[in-house]
Amino acid sequence: DQLAMDTAARQRPGSTLMKRLRSESSTPRLQRGLAVALVDEIDHVLIDDAMSPLLLSGTRPGEADDAAVHRHALKSARSLRNCVDFQTIGQQVELTDAGLDLAYQSIDDWSDASLRRPWHEYVELALQATHTLRREIDYVIDDESVRIVDQSTGRIYEDRTWSGGLQQAIEAKEELPIQRESESLAKITRQRFYHSYDYLAGVTGTASDCREELKSVYGLTVQTVDPRLPSKRLVQPTHVSLTAEQKFAAIANEARSIANSGRCVLVGTLDIATSQIVAREIRRQGLTCELLNGLQNAEEAQIIARAGQPSAITVATNLAGRGTDIRLHPDVAAKGGLHVIVTEHHRSSRVDRQLIGRCARCGDPGSSRNFLSAEDNLVGQAAPWVGRAIRRAIITDQIETFPVESQIASIQRRQAKRAAVARRQLLDADERDRGLVRKAQSSHDPAPHLHALDAG
Known part of the structure; x- marks a missing residue:
């Protein structure tokens, strides 16, 4: 509707914003209400x-007019030092005074027409693309295009791009053709x-x-x-490890033990990269597993249909976390149902609960276990003291379970409050x-x- 009214306004000389607000337009609304x-x-x-x-945007095909600027900004960004020349705040990057000086010392001799924004903003975009956005986690490369990955669902978007030059900065980082920036035509929250x-x-x-x-x-x-039937879900104590490598080995061991008992296993990961690491570790132990992370040609429904079979192991991103119903083979249900392994806590406890909710549905039996290492992102970025406590407990007592559930819940509550403020x-x-x-x-x-x- 916004776009239709703006188009009509441009076609009628003398039209003003007030006329459009008064709905004095012959252009019919596209929505019926x-x-x-x-x-x-x-x-x-x-x-x-x-x-x-929600943004409605459009772009013209072809290479961006400032493609060379993005490439030079990437070269300049790689010479800057973290915490000295720039600072990262969440997923944003800001140059320090020293970094600004260095950035402008490296500026090339471009005409103003080549710059869509101040030069230092190009450098900050290149730093953001290099230091905060990760391939196979925040985005994937498909057919020489950057595709955004939804962190909540694990789905790969075909029709979404980052705005403000960030998409072009990532294309420069990945040495892809740098497309023209899309321009916002209409917006609504x-x-x-x-x-x-x-x-x-x-x-x-x-x-x-x-x-x-x-x-x-x-x-x-x-x-x-x-619930219509009482829950039979068994939530086992959190397994803790010193390193991510040890954690992945422990996950593979537990998956093997559960699968050998005739039950089925769903291993949930936060990102594509972790799903590939876990799948490799499981296969290294001589087991077979299905991988569902948005990169497969096979239909999701076919993979999920096989996930409830005896001894089946399925490794998945959050694609299998929300709204997925894994039907159990009768033999699996008789032996204890689906076992869900949470490889890493999400910043939102709701996402963790959705994943755990894949087991023990509608009165079926099932179990779950969270795995945590002192190197996990949630711990390292939000509560380093939890990582230190894990290291002390494991080194001192040689334990594999440690009561960290309340600490993790507290971290997730703080993360949820920050997201609500945003x-x-x-x-x-x-x-x-x-x-x-x-x-x-x-x-x-x-x-x-x-x-x-x-x-x-």
Whole structure:
């Protein structure tokens, strides 16, 4: 609708923003109206995916005009020192004063027409592409194109790109053709879009952690439905290791032990790279396993259909974590059901619970175990003291289980609060933009139908 109204405005000389706001356009809206939305996995759609707005963008084919600038920025970035010339804050990178000086010393003799942004921003984009975004984790390369990986679901997006030059910085890093930047044609936050529906509801198995945000942002209350049958799930104590290598070996050993008993195993990983490491370790021990991480040609449904067979081992990213129903062979159910191995804690406890929820469904038996090493990203980045405690416990007592569940839960709560703050800031920025439009509108024509448009 935004794009249609903007197109109509450009085609009518003398048209103004106020005319478009008053709906004085002959261009019909493309949507018939937003009446009812029933959302499956509603916490993923309204919470996890709401970290970024919905964008409608377009681009022209061909190499970017500033491709040479991106390549030179990458060369300059590789000479800069972390914590001296630049700092990383989350997934953002910022040059220090010393780094700015070095960056501008390396600038080439380009005309202003070659630069879409200040030179130091090109260098920061190259640093971000090099130091914070990882191949096979944050993105994959497919047919000489960079494809974004959804960290919550593990799915590889075919039609999404990073904006602001970041996509081009990664293409330079990977020595791919550097395409022109896409330009935003229309934008709306998920929060505002779903607010536009007259009736909004949905279902999920993991709404408890975000019930306050669902209430405050969307006006939704959470109602709990008790399971039809009592749960038979057995959650085993967390297995701890000193290093990631030791952890992967322990995961393969447990998968082998469970598979040899006639049960089936689902090994859940956070990213494609880890799924490949775990699969290699399992195969190194003489076992066979299916790999589901978005890179296979085989259909997902076929792999999942085989996952419930006796002695089957399936290694998967979060593709198999949310909404997947693994049907158990009768012999597997009789011997204890599916065993889920969580290779690494996600920053969101809801994602971990979705993965664990693949076992012991609808009254079936099942079990799960979390694996943790002192080198895991969640521990190293958010709570290094937990890693130190693990090292002391293992070295001193030679143990493989250590009570870290409460510490991990505390870390995940802090991570969830930070994510909620980021979503609130995005919503506040959207409200400020809308406020400017409302202020301009009210100064021209406080007609009632304009208020109705705002409410929608």
